[in-house]
Amino acid sequence: MVVPGEVTASGNLMPGDNTIRIDGSIVATRVGILRRGPDSMSVIPLRGFYVPRVDDLVIGVVCDVSYNMWKVDINCPYYGILPATDVFGRRFDPTKDDPLRKFDIGTVLRAKITAFDRSQDPLLTIREQGLGKVDFGFLVKVNPSKIARVIGRGGSMLSKIQQASNTRVVVGQNGLVLLATEEPVMRDKLIKALKLIEEEAHTYGLTEKVIELISSKVEE
């Protein structure tokens, strides 16, 4: 466990995620857990915001439409850009195709990040299986640094949640979680379960607690 400014290593190791090199030593830049790789030192953050990464699956809400692209709020410092050519294809013609009629403001999208380099907003695509408009379910926000715990090691937590609730749960790397149910009792239980994971991400036996919460009968 390290805090910003703490020296984690010195010598020939490379600074990995959330670390920098200051005067020959590798220094943590965020509160988190130290991880040593074969030739690098990195920090897994315990607090923080979502920083886009190429190939991340995210869930976003369309917040602006222009003639050739959509701006998508993906819960990070930058807007995701979904170009119209991605949806209509190369032959996209602004005089014939109207982006607004395809996805209006407020549309929930599952998308994948195809490019991001901080000097430009992250580029999104929906041209893959399972991506595109979401028209069913309920969105929940979870702290992005806790998303790894929601998924669990090798997806264990997520698959157990889905089994116990018999509901499809889609997790966006950006901290938005989609519950594919409109059934209020199960929805409320799942929201409670997600909040429990968020608050007690660091405790033992969390999976059991979560499953218990989901399988519990609602008292009348």
Added chain:
Amino acid sequence: MSEERKKLIDEKGERADGRKPDELRPIRIQLGYLKHADGSVLYEQGKCKILAAVFGPSEVHPKHLELPDRAILRARYHMAPFSVEERKSPAPSRREIELSMVIRNALEPIVITELFPRTVVGIFIEVLQADGGTRVAGLTAAALALADAGIPLRGLVAGCAAGKADGQMILDLDDVEDKEGEADMPVAYVPTMNKISLLQMDGIMTRDEFKQGVSMAINGSMKIYAMQVGALKSKYRLPEDLER
């Protein structure tokens, strides 16, 4: 100054509140104090109570203020109307605007702003109760709130004032010592970079006293820094198996 004035340091070398000349006031840190801010802290140093909250990084408005190569910092130091003996107007005073700038400048070297260009990080420092040394206490609190928000930092900054009262050098001045004493010098120090990020002075000191004051303030800051680290570690402590 009248001769009747109460002595700031008595014959035994103790200060008005019973501290030794180089003793800090008791410090309390409550991280994550606010629910809706991305990062927050309630910081108490003696009678000083300071609330710091951080938002961001987020989009810059108005757009023309954004920088293509780094994030901008916005700091607001504000004293609540009830923070001082006589009601203070809630409008930002000249002093508060200046201190906001001073605090922003002191934080800029520690925040790795190059990592998220075209964004803004908002830092809000609310003095709930003032008793001397609020700018450095605010800065210490702001560093904690930034770490709590998960903003990448080169290190934490800790601040502490040194000064002179009744001809003697003292550490961490309270309001009376600040007003009645001969000199007051707030210092903020970044231990991991071994750099001073804020140094101001008001009053008269000799060159040697100044040197002594700076080293006293750095020592005080180191003690506060240890408490910052302790607070962050105890808040986010993990079970052993995840620590591997």
